[in-house]
Amino acid sequence: MDFSFTEEQSMLRDTVASYLADNYDFDKRRAALAKAPNWRPDVWKAFAEELGILGAPFSEELGGLGGGPIENMVVMEELGKALVVEPYLPTVVIGGGFLKHSGYAGAADLIGGIIGGQNIFAFAYAEPQGRYNLADLTTTAKKDGAGYVLNGHKAVVIGAPYATHFIVTARTAGGQRDAQGVSVFLVERGAAGVSTRDYPTVDGFLASEVYFENVSLGADALIGPADNGLPLVEKVVDEAIAATCAEACGVLRRLQEGTVEYTKQRKQFGVPISSFQVLQHRMVDMFINLEQSISMTYMATIKLSDDAERSKAASAAKVQIGKACKFVGEQAIQLHGGMGMTDEMAIGHYFKRATMIASAFGSVDHHLSRYEFLSLGQAA
Amino acid sequence: MNLDFTPEENAFREEVRAFIRDNYPAELRKAQDEGRQLTKEEYLLWHKVLAKKGWVAPGWPKELGGTGWTPTQKYIWSEETAKADCLPILPFGMSMLAPVIYTFGTDEQKKKFLPDIYNGDIWWCQGYSEPGAGSDLASLKTKAERITADDGKEYYIVNGQKTWTTLGQYADWGFFLVRTDPDAKPQSGISFLLIDMKTPGIEVRRITTLEGGHEVNDVFLDNVKVPVENRIFHENQGWTCAKALLAHERTGIAGVARSKRNLEKLRKIASTERSDAGGSLIGDAFFRRKVAELEIDLTALEFTELRTLAGESSGKGPGPESSILKIKGTEIQQRLQELALEAVGHYGAPFLRDLRGSNLGVGPEYADGLAGEYFNGRKTSIYGGSNEIQRNIIAKMVLGL
Ligand SMILES: Cc1cc2nc3c(=O)[nH]c(=O)nc-3n(C[C@H](O)[C@H](O)[C@H](O)COP(=O)(O)OP(=O)(O)OC[C@H]3O[C@@H](n4cnc5c(N)ncnc54)[C@H](O)[C@@H]3O)c2cc1C
Ligand SMILES: Cc1cc2nc3c(=O)[nH]c(=O)nc-3n(C[C@H](O)[C@H](O)[C@H](O)COP(=O)(O)OP(=O)(O)OC[C@H]3O[C@@H](n4cnc5c(N)ncnc54)[C@H](O)[C@@H]3O)c2cc1C
Numbered sequence: 001m002d003f004s005f006t007e008e009q010s011m012l013r014d015t016v017a018s019y020l021a022d023n024y025d026f027d028k029r030r031a032a033l034a035k036a037p038n039w040r041p042d043v044w045k046a047f048a049e050e051l052g053i054l055g056a057p058f059s060e061e062l063g064g065l066g067g068g069p070i071e072n073m074v075v076m077e078e079l080g081k082a083l084v085v086e087p088y089l090p091t092v093v094i095g096g097g098f099l100k101h102s103g104y105a106g107a108a109d110l111i112g113g114i115i116g117g118q119n120i121f122a123f124a125y126a127e128p129q130g131r132y133n134l135a136d137l138t139t140t141a142k143k144d145g146a147g148y149v150l151n152g153h154k155a156v157v158i159g160a161p162y163a164t165h166f167i168v169t170a171r172t173a174g175g176q177r178d179a180q181g182v183s184v185f186l187v188e189r190g191a192a193g194v195s196t197r198d199y200p201t202v203d204g205f206l207a208s209e210v211y212f213e214n215v216s217l218g219a220d221a222l223i224g225p226a227d228n229g230l231p232l233v234e235k236v237v238d239e240a241i242a243a244t245c246a247e248a249c250g251v252l253r254r255l256q257e258g259t260v261e262y263t264k265q266r267k268q269f270g271v272p273i274s275s276f277q278v279l280q281h282r283m284v285d286m287f288i289n290l291e292q293s294i295s296m297t298y299m300a301t302i303k304l305s306d307d308a309e310r311s312k313a314a315s316a317a318k319v320q321i322g323k324a325c326k327f328v329g330e331q332a333i334q335l336h337g338g339m340g341m342t343d344e345m346a347i348g349h350y351f352k353r354a355t356m357i358a359s360a361f362g363s364v365d366h367h368l369s370r371y372e373f374l375s376l377g378q379a380a
Numbered sequence: 381m382n383l384d385f386t387p388e389e390n391a392f393r394e395e396v397r398a399f400i401r402d403n404y405p406a407e408l409r410k411a412q413d414e415g416r417q418l419t420k421e422e423y424l425l426w427h428k429v430l431a432k433k434g435w436v437a438p439g440w441p442k443e444l445g446g447t448g449w450t451p452t453q454k455y456i457w458s459e460e461t462a463k464a465d466c467l468p469i470l471p472f473g474m475s476m477l478a479p480v481i482y483t484f485g486t487d488e489q490k491k492k493f494l495p496d497i498y499n500g501d502i503w504w505c506q507g508y509s510e511p512g513a514g515s516d517l518a519s520l521k522t523k524a525e526r527i528t529a530d531d532g533k534e535y536y537i538v539n540g541q542k543t544w545t546t547l548g549q550y551a552d553w554g555f556f557l558v559r560t561d562p563d564a565k566p567q568s569g570i571s572f573l574l575i576d577m578k579t580p581g582i583e584v585r586r587i588t589t590l591e592g593g594h595e596v597n598d599v600f601l602d603n604v605k606v607p608v609e610n611r612i613f614h615e616n617q618g619w620t621c622a623k624a625l626l627a628h629e630r631t632g633i634a635g636v637a638r639s640k641r642n643l644e645k646l647r648k649i650a651s652t653e654r655s656d657a658g659g660s661l662i663g664d665a666f667f668r669r670k671v672a673e674l675e676i677d678l679t680a681l682e683f684t685e686l687r688t689l690a691g692e693s694s695g696k697g698p699g700p701e702s703s704i705l706k707i708k709g710t711e712i713q714q715r716l717q718e719l720a721l722e723a724v725g726h727y728g729a730p731f732l733r734d735l736r737g738s739n740l741g742v743g744p745e746y747a748d749g750l751a752g753e754y755f756n757g758r759k760t761s762i763y764g765g766s767n768e769i770q771r772n773i774i775a776k777m778v779l780g781l
Binding site: 126129132136156176177197199200201203207268273278330333337342343344348349352356359365366368369 | 509512513514515516519543544587588589590591592596653654655656657658661664666667718721722725726727728729730731732734741742743751752754755756758759761762763766767768771
């Protein structure tokens with residue numbers, strides 16, 4: 001049993017942390033998000049060229065650092081601490097995950113482009129009617145000669161406005177919510193018939209509604225098996241959940257530490273408000289939530305390679321993280337009083353991100369249900 | 381004990397309904413539906429309609445323009461206006477300041493200020509909190525020194541900073557707590573001043589709240605000259621006025637009628653939204669249980685409020701127990717906002733406020749702005765005496781701890 005990090009992993013963490021400390025403080029972030037292009041291509045370039053972190057979970061023969069899920073976890077936690085909006089999750093974790101696990105023929109080239117910073121992925125999976133059900137798909141890919149024709153509408157695709165490639169889930173057979181008949185496609189941004197409606201999100205990211213209208217895809221657009229793509233989707237989404245949990249740990253840590261710091265220096269009734277026992281206990285509960293979240297993130301990350309336990313572990317972690325994001329986020333604002341309500345202070349921005357993470361890839365209810373099913377079987 | 385309405389009360393309900401239906405300003409309805417920030421004029425449209433009808437100040441004594449309604453009629457009124465989604469009457473003049481003026485003011489002050497409050501001709505803001513004085517309001521530092529000016533009249537010269545001043549950007553006048561005796565005990569050296577916001581030396585600066593709105597402000601006062609006759613009650617006894625005002629701030633804070641209305645909205649959203657299994661979300665076992673629990677909580681609050689109202693009509697003022705209404709009322713409001721956001725799933729994320737008109741059609745219309753409401757709603761457990769302070773009050777005043 002060993003929960004320590006290797007020297008390489010610790011170095012990776014330090015590299016990311018010190019770069020972000022120098023280049024991604026709260027004021028710089030805010031200024032950049034407020035003006036076009038509303039994200040920071042320069043930071044992405046630095047991730048690729050200066051830090052080399054876009055290769056963290058890829059093998060050395062593909063040009064990566066030879067890491068895996070733990071490396072993703074280390075990077076994501078640091079990105080969470082700085083509220084980074086650049087697309088490590090959709091590109092490296094999700095795009096990279098699909099390419100690695102599918103045995104896709106063009107994977108090596110595409111991963112090279114990810115590591116180099118040229119290829120940016122967005123994951124177009126959710127649909128307006130589908131809630132968190134990955135199989136609930138009205139987007140269709142109809143066989144057309146050797147290839148397919150894609151039609152549909154994907155909802156709130158994070159990072160889509162500047163993505164070069166979309167990973168799209170679509171129905172190639174079966175009924176709207178059937179587990180069978182799901183396939184995964186790679187669609188280039190410039191393909192004829194792809195359009196987006198772009199907007200910011202409440203936590204400072206960019207996203208789009210993505211529309212596919214009779215988009216012609218070659219046979220080589222298919223990632224993974226035809227009609228039986230759902231297990232691949234679930235595997236990659238479980239990896240994305242673990243990575244999102246790691247991001248949440250960074251966010252939660254900032255919320256918890258920031259609140260302790262603030263209450264120590266804020267005085268009312270002639271004393272620091274941190275001296276009120278009711279606030280002390282609240283902060284202790286915030287701290288317990290953080291620690292439990294870290295534990296569950298480690299657990300889920302380690303179990304990503306265990307196909308029998310993976311999904312249960314990811315859902316369990318997401319339940320813990322979802323609850324912690326709500327409790328810690330809300331209490332951080334409450335304990336800051338009026339100051340917590342201002343746009344000027346970072347704490348509110350961490351709260352907003354925590355709120356969005358709570359429902360990312362499924363709410364607490366969704367993952368409780370999934371956990372119940374995997375652990376206890378079908379309800380009577 | 382009974383819960384029935386009399387035939388007269390039912391007739392009153394019909395009258396209120398009809399009046400709202402026939403007189404609620406259409407342009408205000410439209411602005412509310414669009415969900416945008418209202419203009420100063422729009423805020424006051426409904427107020428003016430009610431002032432003309434004589435229904436704008438149900439809480440005031442009858443001889444000053446109050447309606448003379450029974451507690452049950454007031455309850456029906458708040459229920460019907462909430463059901464019809466009428467804009468609440470701004471509380472600053474109507475329900476915070478006016479009771480202080482008619483309880484502590486001189487006849488001249490009553491004559492000068494109450495009619496404008498009644499008619500909605502003057503917009504008031506509340507200048508209590510300071511950067512260093514929030515929960516510990518009595519530690520406020522804004523200072524007022526009394527001088528005799530060249531014109532032979534007496535003035536206060538006010539210096540300091542107020543903060544979190546709600547809608548101060550629109551205010552014509554403000555009521556302020558200022559320190560007139562720096563040597564007395566904190567509570568004993570405070571005076572209650574009415575200040576014309578156009579007086580030289582006042583600067584109002586925007587504070588942007590976390591969801592992006594402009595609702596609160598900093599107010600800087602630099603050698604602001606205030607005539608002594610604008611002081612309410614005795615010098616150094618402003619805390620007495622302030623405490624009376626805080627009690628009025630608490631009544632109605634439960635927001636039961638409005639929460640009922642928002643619960644209806646939540647039920648509608650959850651009937652339209654789909655669950656993971658494809659049925660309606662309101663049919664989802666987890667979600668429906670949360671809605672049911674919230675309904676039960678709201679029912680408990682409603683009956684606690686009714687008991688408080690009944691106590692008031694039998695002559696007992698709102699006691700410190702009314703802190704229960706503040707705590708539970710705000711917790712329920714926040715829970716409603718949280719569940720509405722949860723109900724819309726992915727479509728809680730888009731931030732469309734700045735794109736209105738150019739980027740409509742992203743997700744269902746009812747989802748737009750729900751995240752902002754949830755974020756903004758965190759204020760309710762902070763202001764009006766934070767929920768921690770309310771618990772302190774119950775512990776101290778009710779439980780004797
Ligand atoms: C949106 C908004 C609108 C407002 N509008 C107005 C307005 O129009 N006019 C006006 O004058 N003010 C207004 N306020 C100010 C409001 O009343 C104060 O924010 C409130 O009194 C809390 O003070 P504070 O923000 O300084 O927080 P603090 O007093 O610093 O409190 C910080 C935290 O410490 C806790 N705390 C403090 N003391 C204790 C204690 N003794 N025991 C346990 N916990 C404690 C609080 O509950 C809170 O969680 C507004 C505030 C907001 C957020
Ligand atoms: C805009 C705004 C709205 C608010 N709304 C409400 C509200 O609706 N309801 C509400 O109850 N509160 C409200 N508050 C909080 C309110 O200001 C007081 O904090 C609260 O009412 C406590 O008052 P009290 O009479 O119990 O204590 P007070 O006797 O006023 O004393 C306040 C605190 O100071 C201490 N204290 C008393 N005497 C002294 C002394 N001589 N020296 C040092 N410390 C002393 C007390 O122990 C107590 O902790 C609001 C605050 C603001 C800024």
